[in-house]
Amino acid sequence: MNNQDANAFYVGYLPLPRAHRRALRIYIPTLIACIAVLGVAFAFAQRDPGPGAWDTSRLREWTGRLQALPYPVLIDDTDGSALLVVEQGKHGPRQAAHTSGHARLRGWLLERNGRRMIELDPAEDALRISAPTTTPPPRAPGPVVELVGEILDAKCYLGAMKPGDGKAHKACATLCIQGGIPPMLYVDEPSGHRRHYLIIAPDGLSAADIVLPFIGEPVSIRGRLAKLADLDLLFIDTGAVTRR
Amino acid sequence: MTSNYKLVQWNRHKKVYDIVLLGAVLGYLLTFFIATTIAHPTPRDISIPVVAIRALATLAFILLHIILCIGPLARLTNRPAPLLYNRRHLGVTFFVVAFAHAALATAYYGGFGVRNPMAATLDGYHSFASISGFPFEVLGLLALIIFFVMAATSHDFWLANLSPRLWKSLHMLVYLAYGLVVLHVGFGALQSERSPIFAIALLLGVLTVATLHIVAGLKERRPGRRAAQPTTNWLDVGSIDEIQDNAAKVVCLKDRERIAVFKYDGKVSAVSNVCAHQNGPLGEGRIVNGCITCPWHGYQYLPEKGQSPPPYTETIPTYNVRLEGKRILINPHPNPPGTPVTPAIIEATAL
Numbered sequence: 001m002n003n004q005d006a007n008a009f010y011v012g013y014l015p016l017p018r019a020h021r022r023a024l025r026i027y028i029p030t031l032i033a034c035i036a037v038l039g040v041a042f043a044f045a046q047r048d049p050g051p052g053a054w055d056t057s058r059l060r061e062w063t064g065r066l067q068a069l070p071y072p073v074l075i076d077d078t079d080g081s082a083l084l085v086v087e088q089g090k091h092g093p094r095q096a097a098h099t100s101g102h103a104r105l106r107g108w109l110l111e112r113n114g115r116r117m118i119e120l121d122p123a124e125d126a127l128r129i130s131a132p133t134t135t136p137p138p139r140a141p142g143p144v145v146e147l148v149g150e151i152l153d154a155k156c157y158l159g160a161m162k163p164g165d166g167k168a169h170k171a172c173a174t175l176c177i178q179g180g181i182p183p184m185l186y187v188d189e190p191s192g193h194r195r196h197y198l199i200i201a202p203d204g205l206s207a208a209d210i211v212l213p214f215i216g217e218p219v220s221i222r223g224r225l226a227k228l229a230d231l232d233l234l235f236i237d238t239g240a241v242t243r244r
Numbered sequence: 245m246t247s248n249y250k251l252v253q254w255n256r257h258k259k260v261y262d263i264v265l266l267g268a269v270l271g272y273l274l275t276f277f278i279a280t281t282i283a284h285p286t287p288r289d290i291s292i293p294v295v296a297i298r299a300l301a302t303l304a305f306i307l308l309h310i311i312l313c314i315g316p317l318a319r320l321t322n323r324p325a326p327l328l329y330n331r332r333h334l335g336v337t338f339f340v341v342a343f344a345h346a347a348l349a350t351a352y353y354g355g356f357g358v359r360n361p362m363a364a365t366l367d368g369y370h371s372f373a374s375i376s377g378f379p380f381e382v383l384g385l386l387a388l389i390i391f392f393v394m395a396a397t398s399h400d401f402w403l404a405n406l407s408p409r410l411w412k413s414l415h416m417l418v419y420l421a422y423g424l425v426v427l428h429v430g431f432g433a434l435q436s437e438r439s440p441i442f443a444i445a446l447l448l449g450v451l452t453v454a455t456l457h458i459v460a461g462l463k464e465r466r467p468g469r470r471a472a473q474p475t476t477n478w479l480d481v482g483s484i485d486e487i488q489d490n491a492a493k494v495v496c497l498k499d500r501e502r503i504a505v506f507k508y509d510g511k512v513s514a515v516s517n518v519c520a521h522q523n524g525p526l527g528e529g530r531i532v533n534g535c536i537t538c539p540w541h542g543y544q545y546l547p548e549k550g551q552s553p554p555p556y557t558e559t560i561p562t563y564n565v566r567l568e569g570k571r572i573l574i575n576p577h578p579n580p581p582g583t584p585v586t587p588a589i590i591e592a593t594a595l
């Protein structure tokens with residue numbers, strides 16, 4: 001580098017001094033390469049969002065016994081398994097779904113680890129109930145348990161948003177539960193198996209108000225277990241949830 | 245308005261700069277999308293809007309760090325000057341990216357529900373007392389508001405209408421906003437991500453920004469720059485041998501006022517170190533075509549007059565100066581901006 005280069009002074013509206021041109025030829029590509037490397041590193045470092053799936057490509061039909069819990073559940077005629085029922089967007093099911101009876105439902109399937117949910121077609125005839133019955137809400141005769149996990153809205157978690165858990169999704173999960181999407185607890189068991197519980201207040205009411213302050217955070221939660229078909233239910237009282 | 249804009253108009257450098265910047269922005273977003281698709285294939289894929297929110301977030305994070313590092317880097321070496329020259333475009337680009345991140349996150353996480361999306365995002369039953377419940381979205385919004393004020397006032401129009409000092413202090417808020425961004429990431433993404441890469445990147449970012457600012461600050465304080473010793477009411481600010489031809493020495497007075505002492509054409513002149521445009525450090529500039537030329541955007545001043553060459557009208561304070569042998573003496577009381585001062589002539593015997 002000659003002396004003139006060492007003293008080169010850059011003025012935006014004058015031609016670029018040689019030393020600056022040379023420096024820029026090295027700096028700019030290096031900087032851009034570093035940025036690209038960071039982008040790839042960040043992309044790969046993102047956490048696994050889990051295997052949730054939301055099949056919006058195929059509208060399906062189900063028949064079964066609709067059980068009007070605080071959150072409607074369909075017991076599928078074909079295999080006797082339980083499906084949760086919600087509407088499009090961040091909304092719980094329509095009023096009509098709160099009647100028990102034999103029902104025919106049309107909608108889209110969400111599924112994660114074998115836990116299934118129906119997102120109803122917004123058309124009115126997507127839900128038809130024949131022979132309404134009054135089924136008493138399930139009771140909670142099971143033992144009291146203390147579980148550690150995270151409370152989420154079942155819809156995002158099962159595949160509507162991926163990831164549908166964690167801090168960044170907290171506001172969304174809260175909004176979903178305020179809108180009537182069932183709150184669900186997941187618990188990672190020591191075996192590595194992940195278990196899901198539908199959370200319900202004692203007299204079969206919605207537990208939304210109890211869980212709202214704690215969604216998307218690590219919590220421990222006390223309640224009584226019950227079962228509806230293959231669906232685990234957790235009945236909780238006010239004050240059952242504590243932050244960990 | 246005067247012809248204030250002349251020196252900072254569209255020119256080839258700016259066009260090249262903007263094309264490279266836009267290319268880098270789009271290139272980054274595309275890289276992030278493609279890499280995410282490869283790293284997280286179906287059925288364990290990440291929702292497209294979430295990928296977009298994260299691509300914008302990480303890009304804004306990187307741009308903010310570049311913006312904060314250019315300033316102190318340019319004080320350490322003149323080489324990044326071409327980047328500094330157009331830092332405003334970088335700043336506005338950063339704001340647009342950060343805003344897109346916020347808008348998309350608010351629409352996606354706060355939309356489709358029973359509440360107003362803003363309300364749902366900012367007030368989701370959070371707890372201020374726990375890390376896992378702290379509403380990190382509020383921190384991001386506060387930072388974004390500050391960035392908005394800065395981006396909106398970055399135009400020279402505001403420089404001409406707000407006093408440069410007010411404008412400068414306004415733009416100092418960037419450090420407050422930076423702190424808010426760091427907390428936004430710390431209470432947000434770092435709480436849900438598991439890879440240490442994100443925490444490491446945040447830590448390295450903060451350390452880099454802090455270190456560069458400290459090193460650049462120390463450079464300003466090094467003894468040669470502080471030298472001023474009063475001789476009656478004139479200050480001895482050093483010897484003419486310390487100054488290269490067509491360059492300056494910066495003298496820092498007790499009250500933190502800075503004076504740029506230029507040597508050129510066998511003469512010495514002293515002016516305020518603060519450029520009338522955006523408070524750029526004139527003492528780090530050079531004499532180009534007989535004018536003091538600011539290192540930031542190239543505004544020019546005649547050294548004897550403290551005025552831009554006609555037809556331009558910017559003025560800066562001047563200082564009376566005289567020589568005693570090789571020693572340079574300066575009267576520390578500034579003359580009003582634009583006051584002509586006879587330069588001290590360097591006698592042949594002093595050379």
Ligand code: FES
Nearest residue numbers: 519521522524538
């Ligand atoms: S020319 Fe912009 S600060 Fe001096």
